[in-house]
Amino acid sequence: MSKVRNGGGGNPGVAMRIGGVCPGGDGFAPSALGTREHWDAVYERELHTFQEYGDTGEIWFGEESMNRLIRWMQKYKIPLDASVLDIGTGNGVFLVELLSGRIIEKEGLSNIKLKVEDFLNLSTKLSGFHVCIDKGTFDAISLNPDNAIEKRKQYVKSLSGVLKVKGFFLITSCNWTKEELLNEFSEGFELFEELPTPKFSFGGRSGNSVAALVFQKM
Secondary structure, three states, rough: OEEOOOOOOOOOOOOOOOOOOOOOOOOOOOOHOHHHHHHHHHHHHHHHHHHHHOOOOOOOOOHHHHHHHHHHHHHHHEEEEOEEEOOOOOOOHHHHHHHHHOOOOOOOOOOOOOOEOOOOOOOOOOOEEEEEEEOHHHHHOOOOOHHHHHHHHHHHHHHHHHHEEEEEEEEEOOOOHHHHHHOOOOEEEEEEOOOOOOEEEEEEEEEOOEEEEEEEEE
């Protein structure tokens, strides 16, 4: 089991669409929320708070988002010895939740390896994962003020390199719709399942607050 810090930030920001088009050409306004420096500072503060008060910090998309992913892994009986990559692990809350329920109680800590990598500039040794998980990192990269489109392409390339053929990629996004994510990951991946997420209604229309999809590498 591994964690990876991405090159553009560890967690999601709020996307801003400006008339459907922005300087990056993808409808997102560049933001400091898309930079690694911003999220390094955020988690430095969270670490200090944890050390002083024991507060684990923000759970992005809430506890249900973590439980949703864990339920899916249990539903499809992902083996306990499967290699799982947490892309943009942030404060590590999801990893702790995943490990406490799946491995620690049954196998102890001998099967756990933690490694920090820049997902947009990966070591060639990082590969062969059965499951990759993203809970807001692709959102953050999409807001990077320094050529976000190219960084998204590099993200997909890195994902393809680390994930085994027939491996699963679970992504939760508040910035991208299902249809947009299908387009972003159309090369080398196919939709395996759409996970249920909270719905909302406004102005006579309904939608989902986040998109949660499972892709399989072809």
